[in-house]
Amino acid sequence: MMTDLRSYATFLQGLLIDQVVVAAPLTDPARLEHLLTQPAPAFYDLLTAHVDALLDTWPNGATLRPESISTMALWLGVALYHLARLHEHPDEDLFTLTQRMIAVLPVADDLATQIGYHSLIWAWIRAQRYLLATSLQPLLRDLFARSPLSAVWFLHLEVLPSPQMLSSLLTYVPVRSVLHDHWLDLGLRPAEVRRGLSPERVAASAAVGRLLDQMLALDVVWRPRVLVFYEVECMLLRQGSEEHPQWPLLEQLRLARMHGDARQRRLVERALERYRPLRTIMMTDAASLRPYIYLDVRFLEQIARLYAKSTP
Structure with a gap:
């Protein structure tokens, strides 16, 4: 168990410096449950580092720094880990498992969770150099459907949030400012x-x-x-x-x-x-x-x- 979780931690750490490092997939249900229910402090530190890296690029982003980050972001991170693995080593069983993992991932309906989700997706897509096998894009679309902030940032897959979700995002001045500049870009x-x-x-x-x-x-x-x-x-x-x-x-x-x-x-x-x-x-x-x-x-x-x- 520790070896698998250490590989996952290495993956999250690598994303912070735009590197994608994957080893064996995390497929054991007990190990995944352990990750969510008893995450080591190092995982909280990694999530915090990802959130800080994202918010550092936003005007006044520090004002939105969440007090806590949902451990479901770690679940999303495992899906990204598997997507990176599938990009290099296609595997039907892992594809199906990843699809099921994404299907049970709750939609981020508060800003803290959205920032947690998006910080990992943002880092992962940058580290992947925006490259992903066409066959895997449906999985990424499903992820975007659960991360509205990512959906309004990475628009090439055309997964747009509901008007109500968009409105809730735009009430935050730093979000509004960074989206304005990004859409202009x-x-x-x-x-x-x-x-x-x-x-x-x-x-x-x-x-x-x-x-x-x-x-x-x-x-x-x-x-x-x-x-x-x-x-x-x-x-x-x-x-x-x-x-x-x-x-x-x-x-x-x-x-x-x-x-x-x-x-x-x-x-x-x-x-x-x-x-x-x-x-x-x-x-x-x-x-x-x-x-x-x-x-x-x-x-x-x-x-x-x-x-x-x-x-x-």
């Missing part, structure tokens, strides 16, 4: 657009639009924050001259249509779903855009034309 930059869009990046871009749409539907209080998001993005991604400004995705759509590139056009149109909430505001309350002077009117006109063409 998911904007497709000019060089990336020119190289060609990957399906994962397109999916993440579209998912941002759906999350912003959820925010608008939740409460009118979120409208100014959504507009600030688009105002900043409009400035960040603007290219070209003052007389002829361009925005990467919109320009790429124009070129794809001009050259009859149907595949590229479909990818770009999907990525541009991130702007559908902006179009909704333009149609329902155009006056609310006036204070946002850096929302270039030419950008807004292109968004309007984009959705005018796609509306039945």
Whole structure:
């Protein structure tokens, strides 16, 4: 038992320095129960280290440091340990066991548990260099469904939380701030657009639009924050001259249509779903855009034309 648990502790420790170190899987029910009911103090120290590593990257993240972390985060960590093992050594029995482990993992419904879950997932995905066999992605989606904070961070798998869960997350200023910046970082930059869009990046871009749409539907209080998001993005991604400004995705759509590139056009149109909430505001309350002077009117006109063409 101690050998298996020591291997798991080594795995958790390795994630702190972006390394994935796995040995034999943890498959014995008695050992798993021991891990949850009588975890050694070292495991609490490792969980705390992961939480601190995550919160250190957030503005004022220390204010959200939980007083305690659910031991279910250790259960989630075992699932990640098995996923790393499966990535290197596919095994049908271990796949089934991991699937069952994830199925009984409770959904994180409070911030402390969400931070505990997400800190491990965040470290694991970074250490994996975002690489995971396609056959294992359904397991990761199931994990995201139980870790709403991870779902709104890693958007390429398009597992979005309920509007109510999103609302509860956004009430915390550090969470709101870090998500705002992270979703902006998911904007497709000019060089990336020119190289060609990957399906994962397109999916993440579209998912941002759906999350912003959820925010608008939740409460009118979120409208100014959504507009600030688009105002900043409009400035960040603007290219070209003052007389002829361009925005990467919109320009790429124009070129794809001009050259009859149907595949590229479909990818770009999907990525541009991130702007559908902006179009909704333009149609329902155009006056609310006036204070946002850096929302270039030419950008807004292109968004309007984009959705005018796609509306039945």
